[in-house]
Amino acid sequence: MKNMITVRNEQPSDYRWVEEIIRKAFWNLYVPGASEHLLVHTMRSHEDYLPELSFVIEQEGEIVGSIHFTRAWIVTPAGDQIPIVHLGPVAITPELHRQGLGRVLITHAIHQARALGHRAIVLGGFTYHYHPYGFVSTKKWNISMPDGKFYTGIMALPLYDGALDDISGTIKLSDALYPDGSTLEAFDASFPPMEKLTLPHQKEFERAVAQVDED
Numbered sequence: 648m649k650n651m652i653t654v655r656n657e658q659p660s661d662y663r664w665v666e667e668i669i670r671k672a673f674w675n676l677y678v679p680g681a682s683e684h685l686l687v688h689t690m691r692s693h694e695d696y697l698p699e700l701s702f703v704i705e706q707e708g709e710i711v712g713s714i715h716f717t718r719a720w721i722v723t724p725a726g727d728q729i730p731i732v733h734l735g736p737v738a739i740t741p742e743l744h745r746q747g748l749g750r751v752l753i754t755h756a757i758h759q760a761r762a763l764g765h766r767a768i769v770l771g772g773f774t775y776h777y778h779p780y781g782f783v784s785t786k787k788w789n790i791s792m793p794d795g796k797f798y799t800g801i802m803a804l805p806l807y808d809g810a811l812d813d814i815s816g817t818i819k820l821s822d823a824l825y826p827d828g829s830t831l832e833a834f835d836a837s838f839p840p841m842e843k844l845t846l847p848h849q850k851e852f853e854r855a856v857a858q859v860d861e862d
């Protein structure tokens with residue numbers, strides 16, 4: 648059993664533990680504190696949530712990470728909405744970073760999304776986290792954010808040959824990704840206390856999310 652790694656669908660009995668891990672993984676990482684645990688908590692009851700693509704990774708029988716998906720769309724200039732899926736958040740418990748667990752989890756989820764017939768995955772994040780799986784900036788396909796801009800941190804992965812080749816437009820993300828922030832403080836207070844800190848590396852995130860793709 649030692650070091651046995653398994654990936655399986657998330658079950659309701661996992662929810663609270665998964666939220667604890669997400670909270671720890673994101674705490675003070677991009678902003679002081681974190682909101683991703685609330686995001687996942689509310690996302691699960693949204694109509695755009697994809698429970699069949701929500702996975703937990705276990706090491707020696709204990710959940711050490713999770714990944715979640717919601718529906719997303721590419722809105723073409725003609726106004727058609729092409730369905731795709733959005734990956735995120737994904738989290739591995741901080742003590743176990745850089746041991747290959749994220750790779751196992753993300754690779755599993757990509758295979759499952761492909762097996763379920765989805766066209767493409769879109770996400771936002773640091774390029775160094777997602778380039779290893781083949782994600783590239785959506786500028787490659789002339790797919791922008793709703794503001795018309797291309798960002799290096801907005802990436803996509805086509806799930807079959809040519810899946811995005813004749814498609815351009817703007818990305819439409821689900822409302823599920825924008826929970827009511829006014830509930831965060833009360834929700835967070837139900838978790839063990841952790842100190843919110845302003846840290847230098849948070850600036851790096853601010854820069855990364857605003858970086859326009861000039862290539």
Ligand SMILES: CC(C)(COP(=O)(O)OP(=O)(O)OC[C@H]1O[C@@H](n2cnc3c(N)ncnc32)[C@H](O)[C@@H]1OP(=O)(O)O)[C@@H](O)C(=O)NCCC(=O)NCCS
Nearest residue numbers: 672735736737738739744745746747748749750772775779
């Ligand atoms: C992102 C995250 C899930 C990756 O999980 P992980 O188990 O640490 O990742 P892995 O060990 O499987 O790394 C796989 C590859 O991703 C890349 N990578 C992962 N973390 C990286 C980092 N901090 N810096 C540079 N490359 C990184 C590397 O190519 C790595 O391969 P390598 O270790 O052989 O070089 C984890 O770091 C995490 O939970 N972070 C906090 C939450 C977060 O930022 N989530 C992503 C935004 S939604």
